[in-house]
Amino acid sequence: MMKTKTKTCTLFCLVSFYFVLNALHVLSASKSNAVSYILSCGSASNEADPDGRKWGPDTQYLVSQANSETKGAQYQDPSLPSTIPYMSARIIKSELTYSFKVPGKTRHWIRLHFYPTNYETYLSNNAYFSVVADGVTLLKNFNSSITALALTQSHILREYSLYPSGEVLNITFTPSPDHKDSYAFVNGIEVISMPDLFKRAIMVGFGEESVNTKSSVLQTMYRLNVGGQFISATKDSGLTRQWYDDSSYIYGNLGMIPDIEANRKILYPKDLTGYVAPVDVYRTARALGMDSAVNANSNISWTFQVDSNFTYMVRLHFCELSYTKVNQRVFNIFINNQLAEQGADILIWTGAINVPVYRDYAIYVLGNDNVTITMNPDKSMTPEFYDTLLNGLEIFKLNDTLGNLAGPNPEISKEMEEYDRNWLRIVADAAEREEKKKKEKLIAGAAGGAGAVGLLAVCIVVYTRKKRVLGSECGATSGWLPLYGSWSNSNGKSTTSGKSCSSSTLSSLAQGLCRHFSLAEMKSGTRNFEESQVIGVGGFGKVYKGIVDGGTKVAVKRANPSSEQGLHEFRTEIEMLSKLRHRHLVSLIGFCEENDEMILVYDYMGNGxxxxxxxxxxxxxxxxxxxxxxxxxxxxxxxxxxxxxxxxxxxxxxxxxxxxxxxxxxxxxxxxxxxxxxxxxxxxxxxxxxxxxxxxxxxxxxxxxxxxxxxxxxxxxxxxxxxxxxxxxxxxxxxxxxxxxxxxxxxxxxxxxxxxxxxxxxxxxxxxxxxxxxxxxxxxxxxxxxxxxxxxxxxxxxxxxxxxxxxxxxxxxxxxxxxxxxxxxxxxxxxNGSHGGESSIDDMSDGLTTSAVFSQLVNPQGR
Incomplete structure (x- = not known):
């Protein structure tokens, strides 16, 4: 009996050893064949982003440079994650191809980075173009400016996964012929070898039928760390993916985030490596909780906007972190109101706690533009607790039968269109006023210069005559100095006033609405933004106690460059508050927009x-x-x-x-x-x-x-x-x-x-x-x-x-x-006051205090 057990154990060890060696061989082979191209398009040298990732120039991968040029962005949005690769661009005026040598029979990531802004004479609204990779259409008639405006994003990242058909991968950009003055552009390109993470996915609503995702080209639509925080590319498990927070996509019940130890050891099974998802995904989760009475008729739903008439693969990541027995947590999974999985029990799938697992489902989206994922307890299984669990979520779009992944540009709401038109009009008006001022200054300068030349000529004549007289009288010689004026030094500061001579579009826009402070005034008033002056911290950035004009207390709100709130909020605050005056609204005194700083200055509120x-x-x-x-x-x-x-x-x-x-x-x-x-x-x-x-x-x-x-x-x-x-x-x-x-x-x-x-x-x-x-x-x-x-x-x-x-x-x-x-x-x-234009309305209740009987309200509905 003992001999049999020994033989069995030995055989098991040998088999295990074989699988380990085989896995190591595959891994080492994949690493030896792997490529990683990370290009900052339009850049002339190697540069590193804040995460330490190195981006190289793109020129050596171009088939031809004749129909393109490099340009720098004219404006840096504060919400950009990095200047690299977004502040330089390859401008493409006709069809242009990038060519990369890649190992055959290996799946690759393709990531395209776009920052929609003006590049000198190339306006972002004109950038309509298509992108084709290895014969598959990734983008068609794409306009990143429309997309960013609709999604309220500063930049656009598109990620794809495909098998190249050979050992050369071509990516071709073509400006759209249907739009006047159209051009293509790209800020960054990544081509990175990856393991094959895709197999077959169960087709929801079609019984046991499945879709072979292994042979498909996929576009990453969403990748979420459910119940957790953002995971950057450097903290992913070697595949430089980004995992986002899921809270923006939850529909209805927010669920709860279980209290899990941050250093919980995740035990990957032999058929599931860390490449599928990093440990931080499996260490966080969202659930309903243990209160069965509350959860009996509850669910958690996530909803996502997608392009219609495509098949999507939904990958759900699970890792049981709390329950230790089968049938303690059993739940159903619905995708677009169709049952995808009934009686899901993670412990049945994994056999143990802390072991990750994932499930792939496919759904064809026809006639609508949403994918909704819903989970609720399966009461028919009479589990010990009515509860659900989800750790991570990914949604991929699959190419159609014509080799196409491109969807239409998103529709912008009428309100956003109106805002954008108004903003462009205001900026144009401001630019026109600025140009007019420059012309007036030029004319005045020319007239003044002519007068100065005339005066100088007279002075020279008088001086020459005096010199001749003095020279003839005593033989003395002397020099002369030019007439003094206002000279500017190399950093744009006036030597007489000490104030900046430069003016930005935003500064011009806000002229007449509120005061424009210099950065020097802000630094002086806050002791160079000393931490001891901080009186608050918010989503926009830190708020400092400050002094201006020799003694006036103010609150100085300084934007944090890494904040999710950016230029749009800065503009909105100025445009809204500079037009409003009311006793119960905080007054905006002014702003500073200099050297990439965005600072707002308010009345100081002594009691916080x-x-x-x-x-x-x-x-x-x-x-x-x-x-x-x-x-x-x-x-x-x-x-x-x-x-x-x-x-x-x-x-x-x-x-x-x-x-x-x-x-x-x-x-x-x-x-x-x-x-x-x-x-x-x-x-x-x-x-x-x-x-x-x-x-x-x-x-x-x-x-x-x-x-x-x-x-x-x-x-x-x-x-x-x-x-x-x-x-x-x-x-x-x-x-x-x-x-x-x-x-x-x-x-x-x-x-x-x-x-x-x-x-x-x-x-x-x-x-x-x-x-x-x-x-x-x-x-x-x-x-x-x-x-x-x-x-x-x-x-x-x-x-x-x-x-x-x-x-x-x-x-x-x-x-x-x-x-x-x-x-x-x-x-x-x-x-009915004088607020029709840029003027203000005084406080409608300034004369009323809270000790007064009532604000005199008969029709509180207002307009």
Whole structure:
């Protein structure tokens, strides 16, 4: 018996050893045959990006350079991940081919990088072109400017995977003949050998039928680290892929992120190497949680925009990190509402915890432009917990039967088109004004120069005569100096004024709207951006306390070059705030846009953000009256945005960190970088990409991508509960049902137990009728559908009524009865003010304080 066991063990070891050797042989062979071309197109030398990846020039891979030239980008968007390869480009005026030597029978990545901007006389709007690689059409009539605008991205990366048909891979760029002045361009090209990661995928909706992805050319559409953070190319498992956060694609229930140890060891099986996905993908996940009562009828969905009439492969990555037994977590997977997998149990697939696995599914998308992936517990299997799990997600487009992968350029919303047209018009007008000024200066300079020459001639004549006289008298000689003027040194600074002589398009655009500070003034006022001056940090960058004009306190917001927020938010903030003046809106004093810096300068708000006075700080607790007055001030600011300006303005990022408080405890709404002009009279909403802060996002806006002023009302409802309960909008450390403040507060309000979750500092200090009115107002703001929410005018009235109930319970109800008889007063006069052009509107309620009875509101709907 022992001998048999020994023989079996020996045989097993030999077989295992054989497989290891075979795997090492394959790996070493693939490495020896591997190629890696990483080209910065238009660059003349080798350069490294911030990740340390080296990019070489592209000239030696061109079949011919006769029909192309190199150009540098005229402007660097702050949200670009790197200047390399994006600030140089190969401009292609007629068909041009890159040729690469590659090993046969090996799959390769092809990555194309595009930065849509103007390259001297080559305008980005004219760049329509096609790209063909090894006979497969990757792009057709492609315009990266339209694509970037529709996707609100600064640059475009297209990634493909294919088997070259031979040992030479050709990539050909061709300007589109259907567009006048069209040209092609490319900033970066990568051709990198890769292992074959694709086999067969189950065709969803067709029984056991499958698609052979091994022989297909694939385009990477999405690659997500579910429940985790961005994974850069250098942290991928040797394949230089980028894995993005999944939160922007979740539809409805956000699910939860299990608490997993960061150093959890992932045990790859022998048939699955780290090339499939890096360990960081399998160490994070998103799930429903262990509360079966809540999860029984719940699901998690992700939705993605794609091109119709193509087949897509959906790869789902799994790794069981918590449960240890079969039938503890069993779930169903749906793709586009079709059952892809029933009774999925990760432990049945892997046999052990911490072992990764993936499943491939194929779906043909016909007549729509979305792929939706939904997971819910499989109750029919009666698992121990009603739960789901997903660690990573990839979506690839497969070429069609004609060898085509190209889809149409995305459609830009009418609002985005109008914005783009308006912006281009404003920039053109600004450039025209700048050119006019230059001509006027040139004419004036010429006239002045002529006068100076004449004066100089007279001086020379007089001097010569004097010299002759003096020389004849004493034999003395002397020299002369030119007339003094304003001379500029090599760095563009005036020697007399010390200010920059240069002017950017953005600076010209903002002239007349707000003040333009020099970078020297900003450095001086913030002690060269010293860390001790930092008073806040946000998505845009750090905020510093500063001094200008010898003693005026200001808040200086400096853009972080690596921030996701960039030029668009910078422009929006200037354009919005420079035209608005209101007691409850933070005033923009000016900006600085110099040496690639983007800096905004505001009034200094001595008491910081509202959140700082609610929790997680050492500040004294606010009284209930102070909290009410701050909420009323913020509501007045939002009401003005919705109804008091020339156009409806939707803030889109209302939260307690964007409500600031000055030295006199006056609340002001801040941060207009995400603001949008609202719908016109013939529209009900604005269709736009979802932006904002999780925990405050209007669920209807999130689901339908339709923005209205009621989206601000929802966010403000979360703020009201945050003020009442003194806790964050999202707190992942709490039990699942309590993570979202909005959901938990609504649950407690409807159960009649709201008193249990309010700030302990307030208990016994709030008039019950006042609390009831305040909570009812917050509850209505959080209605699931926008049509059921109050207007901001109604919210304002209810809050002021709640204040009266707190201060004067008996008199408040009498005042409420008089509401219908009030006149419009200050609001109407404010709305019909002089805001038609670039002028400002004064605060419609400047004369009203929170101790006044009510803002005189009869028709709070505004326009």
């Amino acid at each position: 953000t509202l959140r700082e006075h609610l929790y997680k700080s050492n500040n004294p607790q606010l009284s209930w009256k102070q909290r009410l007055e701050i909420c009323i001030g913020a509501a007045r600011g939002l009401y003005y945005l919705h109804t008091g300006a020339k156009y409806t303005i939707i803030h889109r990022d209302v939260k307690t960190t964007n409500i600031l408080v000055d030295d006199n405890w006056v609340a002001k709404v801040s941060d207009f970088g995400l603001s949008k002009t609202g719908p016109n009279l013939n529209q009900t909403h604005v269709s736009t990409v979802v932006k904002g802060s999780f925990g405050y996002l209007d669920p209807e806006y999130f689901r339908r991508q339709q923005l209205t002023d009621k989206s601000d009302v929802y966010s403000f409802g979360v703020v009201l509960f945050e003020v009442l309960c003194a806790r964050p909008a999202l707190n992942p450390t709490l039990p699942k049902e309590q993570v979202s403040l909005a959901d938990w507060a609504l649950h407690c309000q409807r159960k009649g137990i709201l008193q249990d979750i309010i700030d302990p500092q307030l208990k016994g200090k709030v008039n019950p009728e006042c609390l009831k009115k305040f909570a009812e107002t917050a509850e209505k703001c959080l209605s699931d559908q926008g049509k059921d929410r109050p207007s901001m005018g109604d919210v304002l009235w209810n809050l002021e009524f709640a204040l009266q109930l707190h201060e004067n319970p008996n008199g408040a109800s009498l005042i409420a009865d008089e509401r219908s008889s009030r006149t419009t007063g200050a609001i109407n006069s404010g709305t």
